[in-house]
Amino acid sequence: MKKLLFVLLFACAIVTSVRAEDAPASKEKPWYCRLWCNIKTTWNTGEIEGFLPINTWHNRWVYEHSKAHTYNERPWGLGIGKYRMDADGDRHRLVAMVFQDSHDKPEPTFAYSWQYLFRKDKTVRPSLGLMAGITFRDDYDWVPIPAILPVMGLDIGNFSIENTYVPGLGGNNGNVLFTWLSWRF
Numbered sequence: 001m002k003k004l005l006f007v008l009l010f011a012c013a014i015v016t017s018v019r020a021e022d023a024p025a026s027k028e029k030p031w032y033c034r035l036w037c038n039i040k041t042t043w044n045t046g047e048i049e050g051f052l053p054i055n056t057w058h059n060r061w062v063y064e065h066s067k068a069h070t071y072n073e074r075p076w077g078l079g080i081g082k083y084r085m086d087a088d089g090d091r092h093r094l095v096a097m098v099f100q101d102s103h104d105k106p107e108p109t110f111a112y113s114w115q116y117l118f119r120k121d122k123t124v125r126p127s128l129g130l131m132a133g134i135t136f137r138d139d140y141d142w143v144p145i146p147a148i149l150p151v152m153g154l155d156i157g158n159f160s161i162e163n164t165y166v167p168g169l170g171g172n173n174g175n176v177l178f179t180w181l182s183w184r185f
Contacts (some may be wrong), residue, residue: 051079061169061176075099089120105138
């Protein structure tokens with residue numbers, strides 16, 4: 001486990017040390033340069049956004065019926081973030097959120113997400129994208145847990161309802177549909 005943590009920290013250090021100016025002079029920058037540039041631009045120019053976690057549904061097709069009902073499915077918490085819309089009308093966002101996990105313990109999460117917005121010129125817009133980040137859980141001794149998850153949502157003006165599905169490894173873990181509200185100020 002220590003070796004894995006070291007490798008992840010080393011990889012993060014390499015990716016975060018890459019500057020856009022250091023990228024090759026080719027027309028297309030490597031993915032890690034584009035990612036870092038998007039994170040940096042969102043941090044420097046993004047607008048403030050608030051998050052309210054509202055539901056964590058444990059998939060009843062995977063969990064034992066008696067076990068699923070013992071888990072917390074109301075993840076009280078709050079989050080704050082920064083978002084920006086790029087030239088294509090897609091949303092980039094940085095998120096810091098803390099909520100109650102399935103065992104009523106705090107779970108801090110930090111992530112970057114990109115979402116493609118459909119019907120960009122309308123008030124009601126569905127979205128689909130990816131979120132990459134880390135979370136920390138009491139039942140895993142607060143070891144950072146990296147994840148790349150799908151995100152889908154529905155925007156109505158500056159308000160959104162969004163979801164991600166956390167896959168499991170079988171048995172009574174993962175397989176949770178996490179839902180939150182966001183408000184762009």
